[in-house]
Amino acid sequence: MYLGKVIGSIVCTQKDPQLHGLKLLIVQRHSDQFQPVGNPFVAIDTVGQSGTGDFVYIAKSRESAFPLAKEMVPSDAGILGIIDDY
Numbered sequence: 742m743y744l745g746k747v748i749g750s751i752v753c754t755q756k757d758p759q760l761h762g763l764k765l766l767i768v769q770r771h772s773d774q775f776q777p778v779g780n781p782f783v784a785i786d787t788v789g790q791s792g793t794g795d796f797v798y799i800a801k802s803r804e805s806a807f808p809l810a811k812e813m814v815p816s817d818a819g820i821l822g823i824i825d826d827y
Contacts, residue, residue: 745799784818796824
C-alpha cells in the first residue's frame with residue numbers, strides 16, 4: 742500500500758459490467774513527505790466516499806479488488822482508505 746491524492750474523476754460511457762456502480766478516480770501517488778511521485782493513474786474507489794483533494798491509501802494489482810464483494814474485478818489500483826490525519 743502507498744499514499745496518494747485524488748486529483749479528479751473519470752466518466753466512462755462503457756466499462757466492464759463488474760465495475761458498474763463504482764467510481765473511477767484519478768490519483769497522484771505521493772511520498773511519505775506528501776511530494777508527488779510518478780504519473781497520475783486511475784483507481785477504483787472501493788471506499789465509496791473518496792473525492793477530489795482526499796489523501797488515500799492505494800493498493801495495486803489483485804489486492805486492489807479485495808474490499809469488493811465481487812471476485813475477479815478487473816482492477817489494477819484501488820482506494821482502500823481515506824486518510825483523516827497524518
